[in-house]
Amino acid sequence: DAKTTQPPSMDCAEGRAANLPCNHSTISGNEYVYWYRQIHSQGPQYIIHGLKNNETNEMASLIITEDRKSSTLILPHATLRDTAVYYCIVPRYNNDMRFGAGTRLTVKP
């Protein structure tokens, strides 16, 4: 896998944007970046993925740097329900998802 590095924890105020960084400096040209999150005692939830262009869906935006060595997941208006562990994954193949430690995001009122 292209190794990813994420901060272990972050806090965010409710209603503000949460910006979660991920470093993937060894990413190859055809490897995608995927983001999942896991709320306590549930299975991971897919959020978004991208190759090199910025992506946006109803949950979040994904900003990938031009050199593709890092990306940022943006939750535009964080709510208490967004408190979770967020995982940035660059799989070896299309479907080989291996989870690192992720970032524990705590949204505070």
Next chain:
Amino acid sequence: GAVVSQHPSWVICKSGTSVKIECRSLDFQATTMFWYRQFPKQSLMLMATSNEGSKATYEQGVEKDKFLINHASLTLSTLTVTSAHPEDSSFYICSAYPGLDNSPLHFGNGTRLTVT
């Protein structure tokens, strides 16, 4: 769409017994299914990869005779924990891959196994 159902959501069994966990893709066909295990305060660890109709590929350190995986159809995979021991108590999670290039995996909601 893309719902993965895992059953049971929790199970308690006695040491030495076997437990079967089912993983179903409800609205798509899954060419590949994955099984993960997660211990408290740790991340998910991939246990094995199964393709429909073929033997599962196990990660290093995972005993294939203890964790039996069957992927008999494109919508169902099962994980059987044989001769369970208390150290097998964990959160087991399956995921399914629709087989489309770069499509994400879809995960079940996990099964919490407690072996007494």
